[in-house]
Amino acid sequence: MRRLSAVIGVVAVSLAWSTPAFATSSGITGQSGKDGPTCSTCHQGGTAPTVSLEGPSELAPGATGEYVFIIRGGAAKTGGVGLAVDNAGATLQAGGTGLKKLGSELSHASPQPFTNNELRFTFSLVAPATDVTLTLFGAGNSSNADLSSDGDRAASTKLAVKVGKGSPTPQPDDGGDDEGGCAAAGGAPVWGLAMAVASRLLLRRRRS
Numbered sequence: 036m037r038r039l040s041a042v043i044g045v046v047a048v049s050l051a052w053s054t055p056a057f058a059t060s061s062g063i064t065g066q067s068g069k070d071g072p073t074c075s076t077c078h079q080g081g082t083a084p085t086v087s088l089e090g091p092s093e094l095a096p097g098a099t100g101e102y103v104f105i106i107r108g109g110a111a112k113t114g115g116v117g118l119a120v121d122n123a124g125a126t127l128q129a130g131g132t133g134l135k136k137l138g139s140e141l142s143h144a145s146p147q148p149f150t151n152n153e154l155r156f157t158f159s160l161v162a163p164a165t166d167v168t169l170t171l172f173g174a175g176n177s178s179n180a181d182l183s184s185d186g187d188r189a190a191s192t193k194l195a196v197k198v199g200k201g202s203p204t205p206q207p208d209d210g211g212d213d214e215g216g217c218a219a220a221g222g223a224p225v226w227g228l229a230m231a232v233a234s235r236l237l238l239r240r241r242r243s
């Protein structure tokens with residue numbers, strides 16, 4: 036009995052270890068850009084697509100918003116995505132075809148075909164019950180359908196969503212890489228700068 040559970044343990048551990056390296060065509064977590072890395076760590080040699088994350092930038096607490104992650108260009112035969120949110124009270128739900136839930140994240144269930152140089156993943160975000168400003172992260176891979184990680188390339192983007200009145204203080208910038216540019220989050224640095232200036236003014240007033 037003990038030996039059996041040891042064997043099961045070893046199999047379970049080796050399956051868990053091999054998943055990221057060998058089965059990413061059926062989805063992968065931790066590569067949305069939220070924690071830093073994206074699909075481009077492994078997927079190399081192709082040209083980067085442009086990606087965008089579209090949907091409401093404000094939600095009422097507990098409300099559900101519909102979002103779409105769009106990949107355009109690159110190798111553009113097939114593609115996949117990694118989607119994550121930086122708030123534990125928020126939930127991501129797979130929308131149309133091609134997406135599945137992996138832990139708290141969403142990823143492609145299998146490589147999805149492009150149509151007219153474009154690939155769309157629809158999903159929803161259920162906002163937490165409390166006021167907060169959260170960030171959605173997405174990395175999209177544009178692949179050449181050779182079932183290897185060569186000749187592909189990914190890009191990532193993010194979108195800030197204000198829930199209710201939003202966070203009392205701005206979220207610290209996590210400095211993740213944004214190969215695809217991130218027009219959608221362009222407001223965040225300006226807001227941060229404004230807050231920095233404001234707090235410096237306050238400090239100066241307090242000191243004098």
Ligand code: HEC
Pocket residue numbers: 055056057058059060061063066067073074075076077078113114115116117143145146147174175176178179180181182183184187189
């Ligand atoms: C740890 C390395 C690694 C990371 C990170 C990775 N992949 Fe992969 N990916 C692979 C390998 C290896 C293959 C080929 C084997 C397979 O099909 O799983 C692959 C295959 C794929 C394919 C099929 C490619 C083709 O040309 O047919 C897609 C689509 C894909 N991955 C999407 C993604 C997405 C989307 C991400 C990021 C959210 C990602 N991968 C992150 C290693 C990785």
